Structures are given as C-alpha cells and as structure tokens.
Amino acid sequence: MFLFKIAYRNLVGAGLRTWLNVGVLSLIYVLIIWHQGLFIGMLKQASRDAIRDEIAGGQYWQKNYDPDDPLSLDDSHAAVPPSLMEIIRRGDAVPVLIRNASIFPGGRIQNILLKGIEPGQNILGIPTALLVTGDKTLPVLAGERMARNNSLRPGGSLTIRWRDVHGTFDAEEGRIAGIIKTNVASIDSGQLWVPLPDLQKMMLLPGEATMVVLKDGLTGPGEVSGWVFRDQNFLLRDIHELVRSKRSSSILLYLLLLFLALLAIFDTQVLAIFRRRREIGTLMAMGMTRLKVILIFTVEGMMNALLALAVGAVYGFPLLFITARTGIPLPQDYDRFGFDIGNRILPAYSAGLVLGTVLLVTLTVTIVSYLPARDISRLKPTDALRGKVS
C-alpha cells in the first residue's frame, strides 16, 4: 500500500510528463476497443442481415447445387420431398428455384440468376408480397445494386430470356414490382426474384426447387435423400472468413499503435530513471532496498495505465456509447468494398473485449516499466547519490 501511495504521489507530482503518457495510453485503450468493437459489430451485423434475408434457419440444397458453379444450376433441381413439403405447408420453410437467364439492359445481354420464391412467404426478409400484382405481366423484384447497375425502376419493364429444362429458349416481358433494400449482396447483385409458380411454369419444372429455406430457429427433419442440409455456420463461413482476415490486419494496426505507445512509456521510464538517479540514491540512503525502488518505478508505470484507463473512460465511454447507438456511416460506395453490411456499422463492445484490452494494455505497460527499472538493481547507492550511472 505504501509503495502505491509513493508511486501515486510521484506520478501526480510529475505533472505534464504523467499527463502526456496518460493521454497517449488512454487514446490507445479507446482506439483498440473502438476498432475491435467495429469488427465485432461488422461481423454481428453482417451475420444478422444474412440470416434475416438469405439464410434463415439453414437450407436444404438439392444435392447438385453449388452456388460457386453456375453451370451446376441446370441439374440443381428436384421435386421437393414429402418431409420438406410438410414443413413448407406449415409455413416453416420456403422453397426456392434457381435458374440461369439473361436480360438485355441498354441493348446488351447480361446473364443473371432467376430465383423463384413463394410470394406469400415470411421466412426471408425479402418483400415478396410485392410479387402479388394480379397483373398478367411477370412481376419481378430486383435488389438495389442490381437496379442501380441496370437502370431498373419500379414499374419499368425488361425482357427476360431463359432456356427451359429441355434446353428450349423462350423469353417474356417482366415488370419491376419493387426494389429490395438489403445489405446482403448475394441476394441482390446479378439476380432477379419472381414468383415460384411462374418460374416453375417457365422452366417446365412443376413442384421442383433448388433449395428449401427453413425458418430461423427451426430444426429440420434430419437427413433427406437427394438433399444436403447446410446450417447457419456453414452458410455464414464466408462472412466469418472475411471478417477474420480484415480483423487480422486491424490487429496488426493496433499492435503497431500499442508498440508506439509502449515505446513512449519505455523511453519516459528510461529518462526518468536517468534523471532521478540522485533521488534513487536518496531513497536507498533513507533505507529503501533496491527491490522496493524497482517496485516503485514499476508501480508508477502500472499506475500510468490505470490512470489512463480512468481518463479513457471519461471521454471513451460516451464516445463508444454514442457510436454503438447511432453507428458509423459508411461512404456511398461501401458495398464495393466486398462487405455485405449496412450503410452504417454499429460497433459492438463486449465486456470480454473491454476487460481483455484493459488487462493486455495494463500488463504490457507494467512489463515495459519494469524493464528499465530493473537497471536500478545494478546501481550502487553511492553512485546514485552522486548522480552517476554505474
């Protein structure tokens, strides 16, 4: 307790030197927590949006379906098996048929995915109710990115060409029934949504689907012959991987920041020991052992970190609280970064993140303070009193 008291007095008495250290360290605390919170928030937000609009409780894929291979789509269809039909009838799942097609925006041909979905479904967060028009023209939903890239507007029409299951080309005029506002690019870019019965009819695939999406929180019927179940973890793996890789680079950045701050602390401690060697000699003359003097300097360093924590909390807590509530706006072209997130990121700060950061910084600062203080053990009291480094 006595050592803490002395260290605290020395710290407060050092004035500007202390406050400069404390300022830098508090900034490091806040930056690390904010930065990591940003990535955790990103991961949570991207996962939440993907679950709401695309993945739901997991998907049964027709065994040939491979989303990374468009050519596999020709064979990725089958009649929905009875065990899944039962769930669909209860309203706990929705079938989706996916086929290749082409559109002709501005007179140029563009290959797209045509996705058929039940208009009355409520499993995915897509506004499929807009597909119920009572009109004879094929109603089509397009995502914001798709609409923007191809100049599609609600009420506008477009020509869709496809090949049915027998390879026969056919085409029809469709009308944009609505625009899907979503953060999930994989249900938006390069694809159009149409009513499932219409698509089945167009493709000559009555009662068939490419996948069946389960309601979030629902457990599937287990193994279904000819179909493979993909759970949330599997379907979110790309997001996790992407966030992980971006987080690694962010960790490098904050390690660099931490290193610079620690270098400053180390430098300050070395200078302090050099400047205060007569004081060290006096402390020894008054009856302090070398160990106690080392402890004073180490505790001083650790207190720098604790004081920085208090200062960081004063401005950091409101700052982090506000950003967690209001989010951080992204530039207009944010979706071109390859991240499926909203136009605002809501950082998420967990207790583990805050505690972990506090422990990491405090421990590292303490170690960095100890290293130069250890040199005191080689200092003779008589040399220290003369202001000499032995």
Added chain:
Amino acid sequence: MPLVHIENMVKRYPMGGQDFIAINHINLDFEKGEFAGVVGPSGSGKTTLLNLIGTLDTPSEGSITVLGKQVERLSEKEAAELRCRRLGFIFQTYNLLPVYTVYENVEFPLLLLGIPDGERKKKVLDALEWVGLTDKMKSRPDQLSGGQAQRVSIARAVVKQPELVLADEPTANLDSENSRHILSTMSRLNSDLKTTFIFSTHDDKVVDYLRRRITLVDGTVSKDEVVSPGKKESGSESQET
C-alpha cells in the same frame, strides 16, 4: 562499546586499470552524543568515510561496526534496515524529493518505518518546529531558499530520532548566515535529542562548531583532536597520527 568502531579499514576503487586508495588503514571510534567533523581537502576520503559509516558502501579491507552491526557482513536488506531505523543523512545538495511538499519530505522516513498516521503527523510537526519551518510545510523544494531546503533536509534526517546523523558537506552550498543557522540548529538537536552527528566538511564555519575534529589527508587520519566550540585552536586535546 563505541557507536562506530573502525579498525584498520581500507577502501579501494578501481580507476583506469589500477586501484585508487580512498581510505588507507584508518582506526577510529565515535561515541554516543558526539558532534564530530571529518575535515580535509577534496579527495582526502571524507565522503567515502561517511558512506562507509552510513552502510552505503563496504570496506575493501578491515572492519567497521556501526551501532553494533558489522557493516561488511550486512546483507543489502539488513543495511537498508539499519539506515531506515537508526541512521539519518544530510546531503550537500539537500536531495529533497522534488515532487513532495516540505511536510511530505519530512514525513517520508516515517512512512518507510510504517508509523501510524497520528503519531507520524505529530513527529513531522515537531521536526519542522525544531528547524523553524512550520510555515513552509506546504511549499515544494523548488520554492525554498538553499538554507530552508537544508533545514528541511535536517528535519527529514532527525524526524525518526536516529542514533546517528551523517552530514556530508552540509553547508557547502550556503552563505555564512545560513551556515551558522544550520549549524546552530544541528548543535541544538545534538544537545536536546542526544543524537550523534558526524560531518564531512572543509568549511571553516563548520569547523568552529565542532567538538571533535578529525583531519583526513590522502585517506589517512593525520590529526584527531577534541576542540572547544568557537575556539578552534585553544584548549584542544590533539592526537597526531
């Protein structure tokens, strides 16, 4: 048993590949209540002798016993303990802790001893009163004159009422008036508290106040004499060595 017993003590320092002998076969005793000074020119070994008595250093040869403890046999911890409880130091450059107030500087040795709050406060105020600095207790060292700073240093040395106070050139940085003030303060504390004072000095003003004067030349005792304060030459018992 003398307070300090030095027997055939030698202190050597390595210097430029050779040994420099700072103390050369000294034999000395200091009794309780003495007000003694070690005088001599620069480099004669005065500070080295005080450092050895103060357990801040150990002899290369011979032996030194301070307050019943043989210094060369003390561990670092034991030597620190001895300094903490039974020795006081006064330095030429005052060596006050710069971030502390006068009160806190004087309080520091008591904190090291773990003396409880109430008792500590009383002792600090008493010590400040002895040196006449009660009105400056909230000042910081950089707000004090040289004389005031040295008086704080004295208060810090005597606050725990040690048996022995070692003062290394205590008046070297002070003018005549402040020097006299400091010396009369120490002399009074020597009489009132029965604290033994050993100085190192080459200042004539200090020499006037001494009751015993030991002259060091090239690390050896050239003269050890008992003198009457204020009467440097007359009435002295001189022992040439």
